[in-house]
Amino acid sequence: MRFARLAPPDQDRPPFYARLEGAAALVLDRAPWLGGTTTGESVAWVDLDLACPVEPTKILCVGRNYAAHARELGNDIPKEPLLFLKPPSSLLGPLQTIVLPPDSQRVEHEAELGVVIGRRCRNVSPEDALAHVFGYTCLGDITARDLQRKDVQFTRGKGFDTFCPVGPWIETALDPAQLRIRATVNGKLRQDGPTSQMIWGVPALIAAMSRVMTLEPGDILATGTPEGVGPLVDGDELVIEIMGEGDRAPGIGALRVSVA
Amino acid sequence: MRFARLAPPDQDRPPFYARLEGAAALVLDRAPWLGGTTTGESVAWVDLDLACPVEPTKILCVGRNYAAHARELGNDIPKEPLLFLKPPSSLLGPLQTIVLPPDSQRVEHEAELGVVIGRRCRNVSPEDALAHVFGYTCLGDITARDLQRKDVQFTRGKGFDTFCPVGPWIETALDPAQLRIRATVNGKLRQDGPTSQMIWGVPALIAAMSRVMTLEPGDILATGTPEGVGPLVDGDELVIEIMGEGDRAPGIGALRVSVA
Incomplete structure (x- = not known):
C-alpha cells in the first residue's frame, strides 16, 4: 500500500496523511504508524499536494x-x-x-x-x-x-x-x-x-x-x-x-x- | 521564573507543564515556549514528580x-x-x-x-x-x-x-x-x-x-x-x-x- 502526507497548496487545511489508491487519497485521522485509520473522506490529489511523508523524532x-x-x-x-x-x-x-x-x-x-x-x-x-x-x-x-x-x-x-x-x-x-x-x-x-x-x-x-x-x-x-x-x-x-x-x-x- | 514538566507517578494523568512557585505548581495548558498559559489549576509538587522538562525536536x-x-x-x-x-x-x-x-x-x-x-x-x-x-x-x-x-x-x-x-x-x-x-x-x-x-x-x-x-x-x-x-x-x-x-x-x- 502507498501512504502520503498531503498539503494541498490552495487549501486552508493542515497537512494530513492519506492512503493513495490511484488518483484518490483516502484521508487518515493520523499518521498510519500511530494507528491512523481512514475517516471516510476521499479526495483527488495531484503531485503538487505531496508533502514530506514523514515527521520523525530522528x-x-x-x-x-x-x-x-x-x-x-x-x-x-x-x-x-x-x-x-x-x-x-x-x-x-x-x-x-x-x-x-x-x-x-x-x-x-x-x-x-x-x-x-x-x-x-x-x-x-x-x-x-x-x-x-x-x-x-x-x-x-x-x-x-x-x-x-x-x-x-x-x-x-x-x-x-x-x-x-x-x-x-x-x-x-x-x-x-x-x-x-x-x-x-x-x-x-x-x-x-x-x-x-x-x-x-x-x-x-x-x-x-x-x-x-x-x-x-x-x-x-x-x-x-x-x-x-x-x-x-x-x-x-x-x-x-x-x-x-x-x-x-x-x-x-x-x-x-x-x-x- | 521556573518552569517544569511534571509526571506524578501515582496519578493516571499525562505529563504536564507547570510554572513552579515554591511548593505550588501552576498548571499550563501546553509547553510555555508554544504559548502555554496557566489553566487556573494549582497543585502541590515534590521532587519525584519532575520529568525531563523538554520535548525537543533536536x-x-x-x-x-x-x-x-x-x-x-x-x-x-x-x-x-x-x-x-x-x-x-x-x-x-x-x-x-x-x-x-x-x-x-x-x-x-x-x-x-x-x-x-x-x-x-x-x-x-x-x-x-x-x-x-x-x-x-x-x-x-x-x-x-x-x-x-x-x-x-x-x-x-x-x-x-x-x-x-x-x-x-x-x-x-x-x-x-x-x-x-x-x-x-x-x-x-x-x-x-x-x-x-x-x-x-x-x-x-x-x-x-x-x-x-x-x-x-x-x-x-x-x-x-x-x-x-x-x-x-x-x-x-x-x-x-x-x-x-x-x-x-x-x-x-x-x-x-x-x-x-
Missing part, C-alpha cells in the same frame, strides 16, 4: 554502506555500521528546493533508500527487524562535502535546512534487498546501484541502530548511498528513483527536487 | 567549548564550533537512571549548561540571539568514551538511551555567562567551571548553530563541558549543579541521577 543514517561508494571517497569500509544523525529541520518534501548554503562550495547528492519505522523497538534481532518497519521511501542525504571533510563530524555538512528530501510517498509491501536506487541530475544518470550491495542490509542495520537507541514509530533510517555521488549547483533538477530489481518486483517511484 | 551540541577540557582529552581547540546531535531518545529526567550499555567499557559524565529555545530562529545574529532563548537548565552529555574514539563520529558514543539527563527545571531570568557548572559523583567534586570560560558563549553558539539549521521552540542546545570529565560506574550518584557566579547572581539548581 533521522538516523549510516555512512559507507556500499563498498564502491566508500572507495570513491577514499575511505575504508568500517567494521561496524557508522551511525550519524540529520536534524528534522533538514527535511524537504517533493518538488521543493534544496537551498545551497553560502558556507559551502561543494554540495553533493547521495541517493538512498529510506526506511520508516512502524513499531517502537530497542535491541531487536535482525530476524525480527523487518516486522518493525512500516515502509520504504526515497531519501536524499544531501552533503556539503567540503564542510564534512573540514569538521570531521558530519553534523554541519549534512545538517543544513533542506538537506534531507524525502518522498514522494511510502510503499509498504517491498523487499528492501530487491530494489535499485538511481539518481539523475538534469536527466543525466549519476548513481545506479542495487540495494542488495549494501554492506549491512536493512535487518542488520535496524539491529545495530536499535542496540544504541530506541527507534520510534515514524522515525526514518537512511541506509547509505551507492557510488556516483557528485555536485549539485544552482538550477539543477535532482531525481531520486527507487525501482524494483528483477522481473516485476515492485518499486517506490521518483522523488523530484530542484536546487537553488 | 538536541544540538557543541564539542570542545572549554579550552581546558579540549586539552584534557588531547584535542586541539576547533576554529569554529564543532556541532553534533544527540537523539531525543537519549533524554532522561531527574532522579532517573543512566543505563550503562554493554558495548562500552568507559562511560563518562560531561556536565553542561542547557539552553532551551523559545522562538524559532535561523541565521540569527549574536546580538539578537538571547531574545530567542526561553531559559536554561542542567544537562549531562553522557559519553561512551571508548566508542566515541573508535567511531570518530560521536553519534553512537553519545547517543545511547538515557545518555542525556536534563533538569530539574528551566530557569528563565539568568545571565548565561554568569553561571558555574559543577558535577559531583557520590559527593566528590569532579567538574567545576564558570560558563564565562566558554570559547563560544551562548550568543555566538546560537548564531553559529542557526547558520546551519532552524532552531525550533523547545529545542535544547548543549553548550560544552568544562574540564574534569571522568568515569561513571554501576551504583554511582551523579549530581550536575548550576549556580550563580558572583554575589547574589541567580542559578538553576541541581539535577540528580543514578547510574546502573
